[in-house]
Amino acid sequence: xxxxxxxxxxxxxxxxxxxxxxxxxxxxxxxxxxxxxxxxxxxxxxxxxxxxxxxxxxxxxxxxxxxxxxxxxxxxxxxxxxxxxxx
Amino acid sequence: xxxxxxxxxxxxxxxxxxxxxxxxxxxxxxxxxxxxxxxxxxxxxxxxxxxxxxxxxxxxxxxxxxxxxxxxxxxxxxxxxxxxxxxxxxxxxxxxxxxxxxxxxxxxxxxxxxxxxxxxxxxxxxxxxxxxxxxxxxxxxxxxxxxxxxxxxxxxxxxxxxxxxxxxxxxxxxxxxxxxxxxxxxxxxxxxxxxxxxxxxxxxxxxxxxxxxxxxxxxxxxxxxxxxxxxxxxxxxxxxxxxxxxxxxxxxxxxxxxxxxxxxxxxxxxxxxxxxxxxxxxxxxxxxxxxxxxxxxxxxxxxxxxxxxxxxxxxxxxxxxxxxxxxxxxxxxxxxxxxxxxxxxxxxxxxxxxxxxxxxxxxxxxxxx
Numbered sequence: 016x017x018x019x020x021x022x023x024x025x026x027x028x029x030x031x032x033x034x035x036x037x038x039x040x041x042x043x044x045x046x047x048x049x050x051x052x053x054x055x056x057x058x059x060x061x062x063x064x065x066x067x068x069x070x071x072x073x074x075x076x077x078x079x080x081x082x083x084x085x086x087x088x089x090x091x092x093x094x095x096x097x098x099x100x101x102x
Numbered sequence: 103x104x105x106x107x108x109x110x111x112x113x114x115x116x117x118x119x120x121x122x123x124x125x126x127x128x129x130x131x132x133x134x135x136x137x138x139x140x141x142x143x144x145x146x147x148x149x150x151x152x153x154x155x156x157x158x159x160x161x162x163x164x165x166x167x168x169x170x171x172x173x174x175x176x177x178x179x180x181x182x183x184x185x186x187x188x189x190x191x192x193x194x195x196x197x198x199x200x201x202x203x204x205x206x207x208x209x210x211x212x213x214x215x216x217x218x219x220x221x222x223x224x225x226x227x228x229x230x231x232x233x234x235x236x237x238x239x240x241x242x243x244x245x246x247x248x249x250x251x252x253x254x255x256x257x258x259x260x261x262x263x264x265x266x267x268x269x270x271x272x273x274x275x276x277x278x279x280x281x282x283x284x285x286x287x288x289x290x291x292x293x294x295x296x297x298x299x300x301x302x303x304x305x306x307x308x309x310x311x312x313x314x315x316x317x318x319x320x321x322x323x324x325x326x327x328x329x330x331x332x333x334x335x336x337x338x339x340x341x342x343x344x345x346x347x348x349x350x351x352x353x354x355x356x357x358x359x360x361x362x363x364x365x366x367x368x369x370x371x372x373x374x375x376x377x378x379x380x381x382x383x384x385x386x387x388x389x390x391x392x393x394x395x396x397x398x399x400x401x402x403x404x405x406x407x408x409x410x411x412x413x414x415x416x417x418x419x420x421x422x423x424x425x426x427x428x429x430x431x432x433x434x435x436x437x438x439x440x441x442x443x444x445x446x447x448x449x450x451x452x453x454x455x456x457x458x459x460x461x462x463x464x465x466x467x468x469x470x471x
Contacts, residue, residue, distance in 0.1 A: 024208035025201035027430055030217050033208075066428060067439070 016100075017077075018045050021059060021070040023052035028086035029069045035092060036071055043100045073099070104414045104458050108301075109251055109280060109392055109449035114348075115303040121347045122305060126340040133337045134328055143339055147329050150346040154310070157349055158282070160289045166311040166332045167342050171279040172202035173322070174296030174311035175245075177333065178275050179206040181319030182243045182294075183215060189271055190240030191215045196228060196257075197434040198250040200277055207245075216240075225387050226255040226435045233265050241272045248287060249280035252431040252447055254384050254392025256285065263291045273317065283352030284360070285389055293317055299341070304348030308341035359452035364390040366454050373463045379470035383432055383445055391451070394432065396444040397470050402429065405446045405469060412465050417447045 020036055022029035040047045050058050052068065064070050071083040073096075083095055093102045105113070125146070131139025133147050151165040168174045183193065195207060197219050207217045221232040228246060237244070244266050249256050259276065266274045275294040281287055282295075283302030289295060289312075298309040313319065313332070325334030367390035374380050374395070383394040397405050402418030409416055418429070433442035448462065 022208075025205035026208070027197040027199070027204055027219060027434065030204060030208055030211060031219055033211055034216070 016043070016045055017074045018047040019062070019072045019074070020047060020049045021052070021062065021064045021068060021072070022049060023068055026052075026068050031086055032069045032071075035087075035089065036069075039092070039096065039100055039102055042102075045100075104412075104461055106414060106416050106448045106450065106454065106458070106462060108451040108454075109254075109447065110417050111300045111306065112303045112451065114300070114305050115351055117351060118304055118344050118348045122340045122344040125343040129339050129343075133339060144329065147337055147339060147342055150342050153346050154349060155312075157353055158289055158312070160312065162315055163295075163312045164315050164330070166313055166330050167337055167345075168309040168311055168333055169307055169338075170309040171277065171296050171298035171301075172200070172309070174298070174309045175200065175202040175277055176206045177311055177322045178294045178296060178313070178319065179203065179243070179245060180210065180322060181332070182273055182275070183210050183213075184320035185318060186242040186273075187215075190238075190242045192218070192238060192240040192242065194218045194220055194233065194236050194241060194244045196220055196222060196246050198222070198226060198253070198255060198431050199245065199247050200251055200279065203245055203247070203277060220244075220246075222434065225385050226250065226253060227387055228257055228262055230258075230261055230265055233262065234268075237266070237269050237272055239269075239271060241269065243273050243275060245275040245277070247277035247280070249278070249285065249389050249392070250431055251280050251392070252429055252445075253394045253435060254280070254388035254390075255435075256281070256387055256389050259287060259292070267291065280392070281389070283349060284356075284363075284391055286356065286360075299345035299348050302348055302352035304345045305341055308338060308345045310345065360390070362452050363450050363454070366390075366450055366456065366459050367393055369456060370448075370459050370463060373459075374466065377467060377470050380466060381441060383435065383441060391449055393448045393450065394445055395448070395466075396432075396441045397446070397466065398440065398444055400469060401443050402446045405444070408469055409465055414462060414465055417449070418445065 067085045072079055073081040096102045129143045129146055131143040133143040154165055211217045218236050220236055221229040223229055246257055246262055248259055266272055273293040276292050278295050278297045279301055282297040293314045295312040300306040321332045323334050328334050329337050379398050381396045406418045428442035429445045432445040
């Protein structure tokens with residue numbers, strides 16, 4: 016499985032979520048790519064990323080299987096990802 | 103034309119501009135030059151720095167001139183991080199900071215620093231218990247702005263200072279860009295303060311970082327000792343003179359100016375309080391210079407554009423961030439995407455008249471229908 020994370024440097028929600036996602040990525044030995052709103056606007060468009068950040072997109076066999084938008088508590092993350100990943 | 107975007111920037115005071123011109127012609131030497139003209143320029147800068155410290159009533163700090171408050175914020179955050187990373191890599195901030203704070207912290211987070219966001223109460227004030235809980239021996243810096251630029255929340259700095267001072271290894275920075283020259287605050291006991299001149303009728307292009315004299319940080323710009331080793335480059339003497347003059351003028355009759363702005367703010371709020379489509383987001387803990395509200399049927403940017411057609415100029419949020427997304431500050435305060443998307447910031451000045459307030463109210467009511 017692979018993860019793409021869409022963030023921007025000046026976003027507080029991204030500051031909060033980045034370490035939570037990094038932990039999940041590490042615990043599950045996932046491949047990941049991170050894109051920045053200010054630098055990768057084309058990639059944001061290609062992936063239909065809206066105005067609320069960060070966005071966490073999970074892929075299996077190159078198919079998107081889950082998208083998490085915005086700030087989520089650890090409990091919410093467990094609920095969203097619990098059945099798929101080790102959270 | 104009705105300008106109500108004074109928190110984004112203020113028009114330069116003519117007296118400041120005249121002074122800028124005068125000293126540009128009078129002090130031609132490079133303050134770093136060792137000859138008479140250089141020494142004269144250097145002495146002038148020292149006089150300005152001493153004057154700024156006196157005006158702000160701080161005697162244990164030094165003045166570092168930068169190009170803007172964003173540079174001051176970057177200098178202190180990255181400067182402390184680099185200097186003290188062997189002591190700890192933990193920094194605390196709030197969810198109401200300017201993007202120049204959060205972006206610098208985002209940058210450091212990617213370098214391995216741990217960034218925590220302290221909780222706020224329902225009014226947006228820092229939760230002191232949570233701050234106490236978060237500070238550890240690894241915490242090297244707490245950065246909390248005195249006044250949030252979108253909503254105007256004035257943080258309880260004295261209580262925050264007390265909490266932080268229990269931890270001698272932890273330094274305290276406050277971005278005071280929205281409060282210097284407007285609000286009376288006790289600056290003693292704060293280790294770093296940043297602000298810029300154009301927020302109080304000075305010219306654009308000059309910022310300040312006040313740093314406690316006995317603390318050393320790493321510079322952002324290396325290049326040898328100028329008037330300070332913390333910011334190399336030829337000092338912008340005319341801008342330095344101008345920011346000093348602007349501060350002096352801003353602090354003149356400050357109580358009367360504050361009261362006028364407070365009265366205008368209350369006048370607008372009273373007129374709008376029965377409009378169901380308008381929700382005031384600023385609360386009683388906010389400075390009167392900033393009035394954040396939402397016209398529920400419209401996106402913030404739509405309100406800004408509609409008022410622009412009437413030649414009324416306001417912001418949908420901090421001018422330095424993207425124009426289309428929602429306000430992160432309002433979302434943090436209200437947890438409502440609707441309010442965050444529709445919020446606008448009206449910023450007032452002692453120059454704003456009751457006639458201006460009436461014109462604004464009329465235009466907002468028209469939009470809210």
